Amino acid sequence: MADDIAIKVDNVSKTFKLPHEKQSSLKGVLISRVRGGNRSYESQEVLRNVSFEIKKGEFFAIVGRNGSGKSTLLKMLAGIYNPTKGSIQVEGKLTPFIELGVGFNPELTGRENVFLNGALLGFSRKEMEGMYDNIVSFAELGRFMDQKLKNYSSGMQVRLAFSIAIRANSDILLLDEVLAVGDAAFQQKCYNYFEELKARNQTVVFVSHDMGAVTRFCTRAIYIKNGDMILDGTPNDVADLYREENIATEQPKPTESNLDAAKKPSGFSVSTKLAKQTDSSVVIEVGYKSRQDETFVGISLIRDGKTFAEIVTNPEYALVGSGNLHYTVDTSLYNSGVYEVTAALFRRKNRELLAFTKRGSEFVIKGSDPMRGAAVKLADTWKYDKANTIKP
Amino acid sequence: MRQYFSKQNRTLLSELVRTDFKLRYQGSVLGYAWSLLRPLLLFVILYVVFVKFLKIGSDIQHYPVYLLLGIVVWNFFNEMTVQSLGSIVGRGDLIRKIRIPRWLIIVSTSISALINLGLNLVVVAFFMIINHVDVYRTLLFVPFLLLEVYLFALGVSLFLSAFFVKFRDIGYIWEVVLQAGFYLTPILYPLSMITSETLQKLILINPVAQAIQDIRYSAVTHQTLTIHNVFDGGWYVLIPFVIVIALLIGGITYFKSQADSFAENI
Secondary structure: OOOOEEEEEEEEEEEEEEEOOOOOOHHHHHHHHHOOOOOOEEEEEEEEEEEEEEEOOOEEEEEEOOOOOHHHHHHHHOOOOOOOEEEEEEOOOEOOOOOOOOOOOOOOEHHHHHHHHHHHHOOOHHHHHHHHHHHHHHHOOHHHOOOEHHHOOHHHHHHHHHHHHOOOOOOEEEEEOHHHOOOHHHHHHHHHHHHHHHHOOOEEEEEOOOHHHHHHHOOEEEEEEOOEEEEEEOHHHHHHHHHHHHHHHHOOOOOHHHHHHHOOOOOEEEEEEEEEEOOOEEEEEEEEEEOOOOEEEEEEEEEOOOEEEEEEEOOOOOEOOEEEEEEEEEHHHEOOEEEEEEEEEEEOOOOOEEEEOOOOEEEEEOOOOOOOOOOEOOOOOOOOOHHHOOOO | OHHHHOHHHHHHHHHHHHHHHHHHOOOOOOOOHHHHHHHHHHHHHHHHHHHHHOOOOOOOOOHHHHHHHHHHHHHHHHHHHHHHHHHHHHOHHHHHHOOOOOHHHHHHHHHHHHHHHHHHHHHHHHHHHHOOOOOOHHHHHHHHHHHHHHHHHHHHHHHHHHHHHHOOOHHHHHHHHHHHHHHHOOOOOOHHHOOOHHHHHHHHHOHHHHHHHHHHHHHOOOOOOOHHHHHOOOHHHHHHHHHHHHHHHHHHHHHHHHHOOHHHHO
């Protein structure tokens, strides 16, 4: 293995033997033997021929949808599972943690749990005593340390677990979904910690569904789909693929049935459909039914589920009867992200809401800096004082 | 060998044992005192029933202490194997999320049982003193005989705990085996009550029975029938030790072969 490689995964496959009906009793086993061999087992290949190398100092992301096999991969890296085929070589000490608060016991006090958790991380009692005060103050739990853990709120438990976990000083860190828990303030703490890890070139393997964090911290990423590694590239490419895959399979196409539920006065409906997407534009087809009343539609675009990109109503014509109209967006004006399109139908006379789409259609814009907070791309420039900056 | 007892493993082991002990008497008023009270109360019951009512063992010197010692050693074997049996499955949350040497879990359970044995032996020593039991030089053999029981229990525990991951029935089966073992071991009755010599021989092939008799011989009274008396010397006396070694090696081998897949099978 070359010097600069931290983890080398070579052609790894993992197959689980899944009993159809778990045979945990001798009787069950005897019966199934009598009925003819081990037919009750089904093997499920969770990972197929995955190969990659992680270099020292890389912040490496493993991305994939639920059930894609990424956690199994992480568990194999951690040595909890053994690969069925292939090999994994790890250079250096690796924190075995893939989850916060492993081994926490609700019947023990906070203090006792710190020492137990520390021992699992590989710290001696003496080392833990040295770090104890820091851990407690970082977790902001000073008053509660002599109470049993079962009396802690879940937020307090997570804070305590996190404060211990970040003391780990191994060569490689494995992090699985740490951001899935905790409030905004806790997430900010996590981000700060990640910044710190990145700054000191710590090797990190990170599994997450949070593409914001992946693109912000990671230097490389792989995408796993149904057990196959289908992309090994930049975090941006992988995040784009993840967003696309999510839309392609998870979002049902908005149909009439979606609308029926949302219908207000009967006989009116509105729907949206992604009609066409090119590199620079998106065409949305809006279908409407408005009896013989004069109506108009309103369209809203929301980026990443939180920022309004646009709210617009159709100008000029009033809509009558049923039909389609096409709304074209110049996507070169928008920053990258997932955009959701929803539409509503109003009566022209009094602006009464007649119908709206419960679930919109979505499209993805790729390419530009995902760190930009706003949806619309502003033409801006940066100027530096050359004396006080360096090129990274 | 060094890697097995690295600083990290030792720390982890001591934390696991500590946790075990803290949780054992969790919420009980008397707490650790139960470690001493339990064998004491059990002793009182057995003493009243077997010595006072049934008048068993009147021909053996210091029979109450003899009885208690047998019970304490048997309880150690019983406790260690039963606790170990469920320990791998019981720590499933740990095994599925962290890479720790699996055998550490068994060893930590066995250490908890050893600590309990130590406390119980304090009670035994106390009774030995108030019963004016003579101190023999053979007392020096006792630690080695206890080691034999420990290694036997360890071999059995390694096998059972690994087997339990796949077949939960073994928990019930082992309960029955232990119950049978309790009566097939001369704990409540003196071995001399069994008149058939063949049966005496068969009983003493069991390492726990052999060790209990030897410990009683060494610590309480030389009146105890041991494997030496029954077999009249010869290489037969080695049979229990061969069983212990075979089971220990078998247990370690089986445990090792299964340990890698514990995380998947639990």
